Amino acid sequence: xxxxxxxxxxxxxxxxxxxxxxxxxxxxxxxxxxxxxxxxxxxxxxxxxxxxxxxxxxxxxxxxxxxxxxxxxxxxxxxxxxxxxxxxxxxxxxxxxxxxxxxxxxxxxxxxxxxxxxxxxxxxxxxxxxxxxxxxxxxxxxxxxxxxxxxxxxxxxxxxxxxxxxxxxxxxxxxxxxxxxxxxxxxxxxxxxxxxxxxxxxxxxxxxxxxxxxxxxxxxxxxxxxxxxxxxxxxxxxxxxxxxxxxxxxxxxxxxxxxxxxxxxxxxxxxxxxxxxxxxxxxxxxxxxxxxxxxxxxxxxxxxxxxxxxxxxxxxxxxxxxxxxxxxxxxxxxxxxxxxxxxxxxxxxxxxxxxxxxxxxxxxxxxxxxxxxxxxxxxxxxxxxxxxxxxxxxxxxxxxxxxxxxxxxxxxxxxxxxxxxxxxxxxxxxxxxxxxxxxxxxxxxxxxxxxxxxxxxxxxxxxxxxxxxxxxxxxxxxxxxxxxxxxxxxxxxxxxxxxxxxxxxxxxxxxxxxxxxxxxxxxxxxxxxxxxxxxxxxxxxxxxxxxxxxxxxxxxxxxxxxxxxxxxxxxxxxx
Amino acid sequence: xxxxxxxxxxxxxxxxxxxxxxxxxxxxxxxxxxxxxxxxxxxxxxxxxxxxxxxxxxxxxxxxxxxxxxxxxxxxxxxxxxxxxxxxxxxxxxxxxxxxxxxxxxxxxxxxxxxxxxxxxxxxxxxxxxxxxxxxxxxxxxxxxxxxxxxxxxxxxxxxxxxxxxxxxxxxxxxxxxxxxxxxxxxxxxxxxxxxxxxxxxxxxxxxxxxxxxxxxxxxxxxxxxxxxxxxxxxxxxxxxxx
Numbered sequence: 001x002x003x004x005x006x007x008x009x010x011x012x013x014x015x016x017x018x019x020x021x022x023x024x025x026x027x028x029x030x031x032x033x034x035x036x037x038x039x040x041x042x043x044x045x046x047x048x049x050x051x052x053x054x055x056x057x058x059x060x061x062x063x064x065x066x067x068x069x070x071x072x073x074x075x076x077x078x079x080x081x082x083x084x085x086x087x088x089x090x091x092x093x094x095x096x097x098x099x100x101x102x103x104x105x106x107x108x109x110x111x112x113x114x115x116x117x118x119x120x121x122x123x124x125x126x127x128x129x130x131x132x133x134x135x136x137x138x139x140x141x142x143x144x145x146x147x148x149x150x151x152x153x154x155x156x157x158x159x160x161x162x163x164x165x166x167x168x169x170x171x172x173x174x175x176x177x178x179x180x181x182x183x184x185x186x187x188x189x190x191x192x193x194x195x196x197x198x199x200x201x202x203x204x205x206x207x208x209x210x211x212x213x214x215x216x217x218x219x220x221x222x223x224x225x226x227x228x229x230x231x232x233x234x235x236x237x238x239x240x241x242x243x244x245x246x247x248x249x250x251x252x253x254x255x256x257x258x259x260x261x262x263x264x265x266x267x268x269x270x271x272x273x274x275x276x277x278x279x280x281x282x283x284x285x286x287x288x289x290x291x292x293x294x295x296x297x298x299x300x301x302x303x304x305x306x307x308x309x310x311x312x313x314x315x316x317x318x319x320x321x322x323x324x325x326x327x328x329x330x331x332x333x334x335x336x337x338x339x340x341x342x343x344x345x346x347x348x349x350x351x352x353x354x355x356x357x358x359x360x361x362x363x364x365x366x367x368x369x370x371x372x373x374x375x376x377x378x379x380x381x382x383x384x385x386x387x388x389x390x391x392x393x394x395x396x397x398x399x400x401x402x403x404x405x406x407x408x409x410x411x412x413x414x415x416x417x418x419x420x421x422x423x424x425x426x427x428x429x430x431x432x433x434x435x436x437x438x439x440x441x442x443x444x445x446x447x448x449x450x451x452x453x454x455x456x457x458x459x460x461x462x463x464x465x466x467x468x469x470x471x472x473x474x475x476x477x478x479x480x481x482x483x484x485x486x487x488x489x490x491x492x493x494x495x496x497x498x499x500x501x502x503x504x505x506x507x508x509x510x511x512x513x514x515x516x517x518x519x520x521x522x523x524x525x526x527x528x529x530x531x532x533x534x535x536x537x538x539x540x541x542x543x544x545x546x547x548x549x550x551x552x553x554x555x556x557x558x559x560x561x562x563x564x565x566x567x568x569x570x571x572x573x574x575x
Numbered sequence: 576x577x578x579x580x581x582x583x584x585x586x587x588x589x590x591x592x593x594x595x596x597x598x599x600x601x602x603x604x605x606x607x608x609x610x611x612x613x614x615x616x617x618x619x620x621x622x623x624x625x626x627x628x629x630x631x632x633x634x635x636x637x638x639x640x641x642x643x644x645x646x647x648x649x650x651x652x653x654x655x656x657x658x659x660x661x662x663x664x665x666x667x668x669x670x671x672x673x674x675x676x677x678x679x680x681x682x683x684x685x686x687x688x689x690x691x692x693x694x695x696x697x698x699x700x701x702x703x704x705x706x707x708x709x710x711x712x713x714x715x716x717x718x719x720x721x722x723x724x725x726x727x728x729x730x731x732x733x734x735x736x737x738x739x740x741x742x743x744x745x746x747x748x749x750x751x752x753x754x755x756x757x758x759x760x761x762x763x764x765x766x767x768x769x770x771x772x773x774x775x776x777x778x779x780x781x782x783x784x785x786x787x788x789x790x791x792x793x794x795x796x797x798x799x800x801x802x803x804x805x806x807x808x809x810x811x812x813x814x815x816x817x818x
Contacts, residue, residue: 037624041630139711146680177670206625321629325628
């Protein structure tokens with residue numbers, strides 16, 4: 001079995017992982033990046049609308065304090081205040097840095113980076129290029145990382161974090177093309193594995209979003225936080241069937257798109273008259289879901305999103321990929337007709353609990369950043385805050401990991417643990433069971449969509465837990481129906497399912513515990529805010545006997561920022 | 576019900592395998608492949624990610640033509656013949672529809688990255704951005720590399736970087752703040768002269784980039800101008816627009 005030595009191992013090659021790799025190599029660490037897909041294909045490439053940074057190029061009144069307040073208001077005050085503070089303060093310099101690395105963004109008339117409006121942001125704040133901002137961002141950091149000396153391992157999947165005593169000392173995984181097994185031995189590890197969208201039936205994610213980092217970190221003793229907060233983006237495509245869930249960027253609403261139900265009513269007036277279409281994502285998603293459920297949906301079970309009142313030229317220039325996407329996939333010319341849209345599982349607010357300054361987790365040697373980390377976004381993420389999040393905290397985690405690596409000896413890899421990891425992967429060929437991985441995955445997705453989706457209640461959550469128990473039994477009998485280890489998606493899915501079941505239980509247990517409605521978590525049986533839960537996050541850990549445990553922990557606050565938070569709360573209360 | 580012929584196999588051999596599938600309205604070829612994978616050929620190797628023509632993973636040859644599977648509607652293909660789905664021919668085969676495109680990433684490493692000019696002021700106009708945007712919207716699907724006959728028929732990967740990287744170099748060369756000089760690279764290692772402007776690459780680009788007209792031909796002109804005209808060489812970085 002091949003063993004690769006490095007100082008810092010980064011798991012994941014989206015924006016967060018690549019930004020971490022740039023920081024680690026700059027700090028002098030020999031850095032390896034493991035990517036589940038080809039380089040440049042991670043979810044970052046699909047991000048459309050923009051990156052939030054209070055540059056004030058368009059609205060000079062903007063500053064970090066307002067961005068901080070917006071982020072906390074959007075997250076319903078459950079964010080880690082220190083993370084939200086660092087994010088708001090450092091996003092502008094991270095974006096300027098990106099431009100100095102060659103990224104190209106749309107301009108203002110005075111030749112500076114332009115900024116657009118987005119849901120929940122007080123000012124025009126999102127630096128963007130058309131509706132392909134993520135593509136520009138990932139190209140820039142992938143080029144920077146590769147030319148900076150990071151070694152990238154494409155199309156490898158990590159299935160276990162390895163430990164030397166209580167310290168994470170590397171990872172074990174396989175190469176997708178051949179099924180060959182590999183061990184990376186590292187002084188420190190950055191988890192940047194992205195999200196969990198593949199748990200739900202209607203989602204905007206690729207096959208990769210199976211919560212690998214969440215589950216693997218939990219397995220080695222890390223704490224997860226805010227797992228009950230799953231972001232359903234308000235606008236995914238609802239037709240034709242093959243594209244259900246495909247993202248329709250929030251920039252459509254940022255540029256002036258209007259939402260209407262089948263009766264022609266601009267229904268956001270009833271849900272958030274102040275912010276209308278540019279309310280936060282949790283509010284708009286719930287509104288659309290409610291309109292459809294109450295019989296005011298479109299023929300294909302969505303609502304109408306219309307930009308046909310804008311000049312056709314503007315639509316094609318500002319939203320070019322949306323124009324193409326609807327014309328080619330749905331046969332709809334969005335300059336003339338409305339789109340049909342509905343909520344789609346898009347982003348995971350919850351993730352590995354980290355130290356705001358360094359991205360360090362509670363496990364020595366393990367760092368985390370980007371979507372697989374938690375705390376920054378609280379109960380609901382604002383659009384545009386993920387690209388800035390991954391730049392700010394990718395850099396910090398890369399630097400944190402490099403510093404830890406410099407202070408650590410090269411660890412020993414426990415061969416017994418490697419043998420165990422290998423046996424686990426072989427076991428899917430020899431389980432003797434007859435469970436099909438694709439069927440189990442489809443059942444899991446439907447079950448979670450129904451019971452742990454946009455609206456939840458105790459009976460459904462309890463039912464979900466008992467179903468998950470059954471699915472764990474079925475996972476023991478899952479077997480690879482055909483083929484070898486060489487590029488075999490059915491085998492790959494077997495191991496991914498284990499992660500998905502772990503994450504599903506974490507989400508469900510946290511959702512059951514939070515007896516209130518807040519942000520992306522809506523309980524039909526507890527429709528109001530509860531004061532206690534406004535001051536507590538839910539931490540998820542694995543017990544010594546392998547059970548998943550949940551407990552409330554106080555929100556991380558910063559006393560000096562109290563006046564800013566109180567100011568915003570008072571303003572919202574006044575309407 | 577539609578009839579698909581999907582190439583299956585690995586380096587040791589393979590061939591077209593027949594599948595029948597109930598199709599639904601709006602179905603794209605990638606949906607069909609994933610449905611076949613889910614129900615009939617559970618180890619079918621297909622590379623895909625975003626399903627929205629943004630990541631450039633699901634490149635294949637559909638009825639002999641390089642296309643993104645996620646962007647090709649089944650109902651756009653003739654219904655009186657089977658739909659043939661094969662891997663890209665220009666790259667080494669891994670399995671079934673998946674090919675080894677790693678050569679492209681090795682090429683990328685040899686191109687001098689964006690290097691800001693010392694006096695860069697970062698005042699950039701929208702016209703400059705719009706001009707660069709055409710090249711920067713490339714999704715790296717490598718369909719242009721697949722169709723390029725220099726790479727496909729003559730396998731001259733050692734001599735020519737291919738259209739994708741002419742687009743990449745053009746995007747860097749046209750950046751008003753970039754100070755690196757890639758003329759030498761274009762003339763020699765990148766093999767710009769090997770392109771004889773058949774425009775096949777532009778025809779298959781899912782982003783509609785006019786690769787030949789807007790990237791390759793201007794680069795050829797630039798190389799000629801700069802190799803033979805020292806004044807142009809001095810002046811080229813002075814030109815700015817976008818105001």
